[in-house]
Amino acid sequence: MNNGNIALNRKTAGPLKHENKWKEYKTQRDLFIMIIPCMILTFIFSYWPLTGWIMAFEDFRPAKGYFGSPFVGLAQFEFLLKSPEFWKAFRNTVCMSILNLTFGTFFAIAFALLLNEITHISFKRFVQTVSYMPHFLSWVIVCSLIANMLASDGMVNNLLMALGLIDKPILWLGTPQYFWWINTFSTVWKETGWNSIIYIAAMTSIDPALYESCEIDGGSRYTKMWHITLPGIRNTIMVLLIMNIGWLLNASFEVPYLLGNRGLVLDVSQTIDIYVLKYGINIGNYSLATAAGIFKSVISIVLVAGANYMSGKIGEESLL
Amino acid sequence: MGKNNRIKRNSLEPVIFHTVNTLLMLIVVVVMLYPFWNTVAVSFNNAMDTLKGGITLWPRKFTLYNYQTVFKNPLLITATINSVLRTVLATVTGVFAAALVGYVLSRPEFLWRKFATRYFLITMYVSAGLIPNYFLIKDLNLLNNFLVYILPGMVSAFNIIIIRSYMQSLPSSLSEAAFIDGAGHFRCFFQIILPCCKPVLATVALWCAVGAWNSWFDTFIYCSSDDSLTTLQYEMMKMLSSAMQAGSQRSQLSIYGQQFKTVVTNTITPQSMQAAVTVVAAVPILCVYPFLQKYFVNGVTLGSVKG
Numbered sequence: 001m002n003n004g005n006i007a008l009n010r011k012t013a014g015p016l017k018h019e020n021k022w023k024e025y026k027t028q029r030d031l032f033i034m035i036i037p038c039m040i041l042t043f044i045f046s047y048w049p050l051t052g053w054i055m056a057f058e059d060f061r062p063a064k065g066y067f068g069s070p071f072v073g074l075a076q077f078e079f080l081l082k083s084p085e086f087w088k089a090f091r092n093t094v095c096m097s098i099l100n101l102t103f104g105t106f107f108a109i110a111f112a113l114l115l116n117e118i119t120h121i122s123f124k125r126f127v128q129t130v131s132y133m134p135h136f137l138s139w140v141i142v143c144s145l146i147a148n149m150l151a152s153d154g155m156v157n158n159l160l161m162a163l164g165l166i167d168k169p170i171l172w173l174g175t176p177q178y179f180w181w182i183n184t185f186s187t188v189w190k191e192t193g194w195n196s197i198i199y200i201a202a203m204t205s206i207d208p209a210l211y212e213s214c215e216i217d218g219g220s221r222y223t224k225m226w227h228i229t230l231p232g233i234r235n236t237i238m239v240l241l242i243m244n245i246g247w248l249l250n251a252s253f254e255v256p257y258l259l260g261n262r263g264l265v266l267d268v269s270q271t272i273d274i275y276v277l278k279y280g281i282n283i284g285n286y287s288l289a290t291a292a293g294i295f296k297s298v299i300s301i302v303l304v305a306g307a308n309y310m311s312g313k314i315g316e317e318s319l320l
Numbered sequence: 321m322g323k324n325n326r327i328k329r330n331s332l333e334p335v336i337f338h339t340v341n342t343l344l345m346l347i348v349v350v351v352m353l354y355p356f357w358n359t360v361a362v363s364f365n366n367a368m369d370t371l372k373g374g375i376t377l378w379p380r381k382f383t384l385y386n387y388q389t390v391f392k393n394p395l396l397i398t399a400t401i402n403s404v405l406r407t408v409l410a411t412v413t414g415v416f417a418a419a420l421v422g423y424v425l426s427r428p429e430f431l432w433r434k435f436a437t438r439y440f441l442i443t444m445y446v447s448a449g450l451i452p453n454y455f456l457i458k459d460l461n462l463l464n465n466f467l468v469y470i471l472p473g474m475v476s477a478f479n480i481i482i483i484r485s486y487m488q489s490l491p492s493s494l495s496e497a498a499f500i501d502g503a504g505h506f507r508c509f510f511q512i513i514l515p516c517c518k519p520v521l522a523t524v525a526l527w528c529a530v531g532a533w534n535s536w537f538d539t540f541i542y543c544s545s546d547d548s549l550t551t552l553q554y555e556m557m558k559m560l561s562s563a564m565q566a567g568s569q570r571s572q573l574s575i576y577g578q579q580f581k582t583v584v585t586n587t588i589t590p591q592s593m594q595a596a597v598t599v600v601a602a603v604p605i606l607c608v609y610p611f612l613q614k615y616f617v618n619g620v621t622l623g624s625v626k627g
Contacts, residue, residue: 017415020549023430024429027387028429028430028431028505030504030505030506031424031430031505032425032508034420034421034423034424034505034506035420035421035424035425035432035436036418038420038421038474038475039436039439040473041417041471041474041475042443044460045456045471045472045475046443046446046447046448047443048456049448049449049452049453049455049456050446050448050452051452051454052448052451052452052455052456053452055451055452055455061453063492074323077511092555111348114341114344114345116343116344117337117338118339118341120350123342123345126349127348127349129610129613130348130349130353131348131349131352131353131354132609132613133352133356133606133609134352135601136530136534136606136609137356137534137602137605137606138533138534138535138536138553138555138556138601139534140534140556140557140560140601141553141556141598141601141602143560144556144559144560144594144598145356145359145598146355147357147560147563148355148358148360153374155354155355155358160521168367173564188354189351193352194400194620196619197617197620201617201620205399211469220333221333221334221337229511238483246375247413258561258564259564260558261561261564273450276449276450276451277450280450280451280454281450281454284432286451286455289450289451290451290452291447291450293448293449293450293452294449296449297446297447297448297449300445301445301446304445
């Protein structure tokens with residue numbers, strides 16, 4: 001209501017518009033006082049560093065600063081795009097992210113569907129509480145736990161040996177073929193419970209009358225799951241998938257860095273973020289690292305914009 | 321015959337389904353809990369005994385020695401204090417900033433509403449990346465400075481949006497009544513709106529706290545050369561990476577092993593040390609989150625629907 005009145009005033013008060021506008025600013029002084037410090041902080045920490053992108057077009061030397069360093073145009077990007085190491089990092093990032101996204105989504109939905117069928121309320125709540133637990137552990141802890149489980153005398157090897165499936169311990173973390181799956185498993189383990197929250201919430205908002213009428217028509221449990229529950233959360237699934245595609249390249253730093261930082265698996269574990277860290281902080285080739293960072297950011301922005309467009313297309317609220 | 325069949329299906333099928341489903345859920349519970357439970361057992365077990373292997377659910381030779389060692393190590397004490405400090409400060413400032421901005425953006429009459437909303441939202445999607453951020457922190461003289469734990473993450477667009485959505489869902493008569501009674505925006509914010517927002521503030525506080533407590537990367541990048549600014553997670557990361565570098569988790573002396581060379585001959589090993597620190601680093605959050613469940617479940621739903 002309030003809003004409407006002010007908008008109306010603004011329209012009708014033709015000649016006094018300028019003065020009126022000033023008055024409005026004055027009456028909102030407190031709001032500006034509240035928000036401007038935070039806008040300044042955001043400017044400093046989120047917008048100002050974007051000027052650092054200029055490094056990617058220079059042969060940057062910290063001693064000479066942004067303006068003193070020689071300008072080299074796109075040479076850094078050229079080097080990057082010709083470097084097999086970078087393309088390997090790119091491949092690893094994309095593949096690990098796609099694996100994470102696919103299996104992460106699948107397990108979250110499957111878990112939500114099955115949990116939804118549990119009728120015993122306190123057991124359901126217990127399972128759900130336990131399933132969130134790993135989400136609250138840091139990646140460092142999760143990686144330590146995973147490393148312990150996968151050690152040569154860890155639980156996984158012991159179990160497999162006890163079952164007679166293998167006769168000597170497998171070096172899980174030292175074998176390149178396993179690495180992507182270990183990364184996916186870690187993510188699934190950590191986030192399945194958390195990600196399922198949203199699907200479970202979507203399921204509770206499905207009209208119970210649908211289930212009743214399905215039952216009357218003789219539909220079985222599986223018919224209900226397949227034809228009512230899943231379609232009922234389809235929109236949620238779509239939106240989350242699209243949103244996550246926007247985040248695709250942001251998904252892989254911690255597990256590859258913490259568990260994959262060894263010679264044996266470096267070929268499959270090095271992601272773009274690790275590449276940036278290595279060339280930027282360890283080697284000190286700031287320009288190249290910035291260029292790699294920009295490459296990633298630009299792809300991310302394109303993906304986010306695409307995701308936003310898509311979710312507008314399928315009739316959901318657009319994200320931005 | 322047909323009737324018979326149906327009765328059979330109706331009576332047996334649910335039982336099988338529920339049994340299988342319950343079993344599956346129990347497996348999920350075990351898979352989620354076991355790795356951590358095992359670490360707790362190891363952390364309470366005699367370190368030399370642990371080396372023999374075979375510790376699963378319970379400690380074989382119970383001891384508190386691992387924890388005593390952890391809390392006698394000056395570096396780990398500093399790390400714990402820093403972790404607690406940064407968590408508390410980051411949570412308080414983060415929640416306050418997000419609530420303040422959220423309030424302003426939820427006011428329909430705010431002149432810059434659209435612009436400011438976009439201004440914050442964009443930061444969710446565009447980030448300058450590691451190297452430019454590093455130079456920014458360096459130029460601001462925040463390297464090896466405690467403030468680097470607080471300031472850069474203080475204004476989070478995601479938290480702002482969550483809080484704004486919640487405030488928008490409050491009845492507008494609340495604030496209107498306050499304005500009619502002569503309250504200004506500050507008064508309205510502190511005395512009317514904030515107390516109504518407890519659920520969403522709890523959610524955001526939990527997220528801020530978890531994020532601050534769990535982060536190691538900022539210590540690693542910005543403060544690694546100053547031991548007085550180390551954090552628990554960073555110490556854990558160092559332990560993990562030395563264990564990883566050593567190749568076999570169990571057999572090598574890590575930096576911590578070397579640090580405790582005199583003690584090693586007695587009863588501490590890197591593995592037990594790591595287990596004890598893991599528990600110390602995980603327990604505070606594990607004690608809190610079950611009680612905040614209903615808040616963050618609502619928060620997640622709100623965030624995804626209105627994001």
